[in-house]
Structure formats: structure tokens, C-alpha cells
Amino acid sequence: MPPTAGTVRVLGADPAALSGRERRRLRARVGTVHQALELVGRLRVVHDVNAGRLAQWSAARAAWSLVRPQGLPEVLAALERVGLADRAFERTERLSGGQRQRVAIARLLVQEPDLVLADEPASALDPVLADRVLALLGEPALARGGALVTALHDPGLVRRHCGRVVGLAEGRVVLDRPVAALSASDLAEFYGAAM
Template sequence: MAIQLYGAGLCHGQVRALEAVNLRICQGERVAIIGPSGAGKSSLLHLMATALQPSSGRLELLGEQPWALSARARQRLRARVGLVHQAPPLPLRQRVVTAVLAGRLGQWGVLRGLLNLLYPSDVPGARQALAELGLADKLFVQCGQLSGGQLQRVGIARALYQQPQVLLTDEPVSAMDPVLADHSLALLNRHAQANGVTLVASLHAVELALAHFPRVIGIREGQVVFDCPAQAVTEQLLDALYANEQLVPTPPQGPTLTVQIPRC
């Protein structure tokens, strides 16, 4: 099992971002997470990546309990997990080749990592990762010269170069045009299928989630609303998931969302 959550909750100060989330994601599965803004999609991805510690419940990742490990052992576990950010945290003056090769910093020693900042150690490998995303010509360009969509593709190339066992992507194509978004998600899925990588993506575009991922999880207000094969996601489920509570009448008591949670 790649990822298991047992009653996982997460609080940001006084705000509860996730509540009693139970999930099982097998090695090699490809899963999309959808839901309205503020539903907890990014929080869930960062919790899976061990960037955030559960406030309650438990996470198991690749057969380990990350928060029961020593800091050093947890860092080794993180090297097996890739995380693609919506806005990749890349220094503006850093060259693209260095940004991509940094995907393996967790697997290299300190000396090699430092030398790589001055003398990129695997230019052909970085070029190949970028070429798959149409960015081979940007190899030695500074990140600050790229558009938002190009930076997202560099972030994806960095994760592919890392070769993780679990790849978590948080709105990875939100700044791309529709053609590039479709191409990039197709590439991620091909890579995951070919290498047995567990791929989890939070996506704003429902049509992309349904087109590219066999399993779709809908979350709202920090809770799982449905967990289904893509072909089982109906208009009724989506209407309930994205219902704008500010624009529809709500009963004086009781929950506003009454959808039962379908399971695979």
C-alpha cells in the first residue's frame, strides 16, 4: 500500500482543514482529487507528502509511519516521494538545468549537491526530462525568465527526474493553456503507468480529472464526499460537491450536504 490515512485530521490554527479522512491508495494507482476552493485539497496533498503532520489520526506512507521515524529516517522517506507545487518554489536566478537536477538532492550526498549548483552533473538527463515537456531549449535559462506555465512544466520535469515511488501534484497545470495541460497530464500518467508510480493530483478542472485518472476523490469542507471510478462520477455528485451554499437556501438545522459517500 502506497498511502493510507486513518481518521486523519489537520488544523491550521483554529481552522480545521481536514476532518477524519480515511483513504487507501495502492502502489501504482492514479488518483485525482477534486473539490471547491478551500475544500482541503492542497492540505491533503501536503499531509500525504509529510510536509504537514496530522493533528489527529495517522498516516502510513510506503509502509512506514513517517511521524514515528527519526528526522533522518523521515528525510530518507521523503526522497522517495515527489511533490509538484502549483507555484514551484524556484529561485528566480537559478538556471532551469539546476532546478531540474535538484530533484535528486535527497538521493545525493551534500558534496555532490553543492557541486551541482556550480557544475550541473547530468545535463543530458535534465535535457531529456525537459524535452518531454517541450522545454529543452530553456535548459540554461534562468527561472525568472519563464512564464507561470513554463515554471509549472519545470516543476514537473524536476519531479520526473527525481524518479519517486509516489508522485503528488498540487494543481500542476493551472497556469497552462488547455493543450499544454492535457499534454502534461497525459505525460504524468504515461510515466506513472510505465514505472509503477503512484500518482495523486489535485485538480481544479473536473474534465481533466475525469479524462486522465481512473479514480476520482471528491472532497468538501475537509471531508471525503465520494471516492469512485471516474466513470461513476455523475452530475448529481458534482452538483453536490460544488454547491455554493451562499447562493442556495439552507435549512435552519442539520448539514447542507447529504450525499452518501460511494466507494470503489
């Protein structure tokens, strides 16, 4: 749906002004981690991770990859980084919720996007793994001068992994400043009011 007011710019481009091909190229530069994860449970983990590259591959290569996984060294390296290299050939549906969340992160790592949009990427993870995953999430985009935009409900994760906080309540921006300029009481007040 087009915006009713203002403009939307993604990585410097107005998606509404792009051709279908240009929009697909732009979409390939944006990585997402949805709260619902959007994995295919019946596939093996390696295929769910490779789904991060589908926008970059031809239809023939994508189909062949289901028979013989393409880019296996990169997939295994991404799975190693999230602690799941030993699960590459298991069916995704056999993994726990936290493990599936890490598969979604590995998918993002092989995609190497310029912009990462993540909705509660650490919600099913223990605190140590949540810190590790959030550190990994920003790497692909930040390495190329891009950005990580994430929704987090844990003020501690916000303080440790974000550079700027934009707080929304009832559809309005109620907080917008660098994390370094926030006090613990600012975050406590915002998170208390937002809950």
C-alpha cells in the first residue's frame, strides 16, 4: 500500500518510482528477520539458509540448489557463527524455537544485505545467545555502510547493541535520540509506558 502522506525511501530509493526489476534488486539488498521467522519446516536447514540468496540467483540455480545445495561453504560458515553447523542437514521443523531463530539469522548472513530489518530477533534466545545474535545481525549491513533497524523489548539489549533509539507509542514517535544520550530512567520510563 502506498503511503497516504510523505515519502518512503529505502537505501536512497523511492520504491514506488522503481520498475519491477529495480524493485526486485532493491529487495535483494534488504534482509529481514520476522518474528514469525518464515522458514520452511520440511526443508533441510541448509535450504532454509540458502533462501537468503534466492533474489540473487536464477530460477534454475535455485531449483538445482534443492538437489545439490549451492554455496555450501558459506552456508556452513554462517551456521557455525550461530552455533548450528552440526544441524545443516536436519529438517528445520525438528529444531527448537531458538534454533530456528538462529537459522533465520544465518539466512540473513549469507544474503549479505545492505539494510537489515529485524522484529524481535532475540525473543526466543537466552541472554548470552541474544547478545551474540544481535552482534551478528548488524555485521552484514554495517560492514557496507548500511544499517540495522530492529524492534527490541529488552532495554539491556538496546543499550548494548543500538546506536539510536526511536520509541513509538500509539503510532507516534515519543523518543528519538542516540543511546549514549539516554539515561537508565529514560529507557525505564519509555519501556514502562510502552508496555
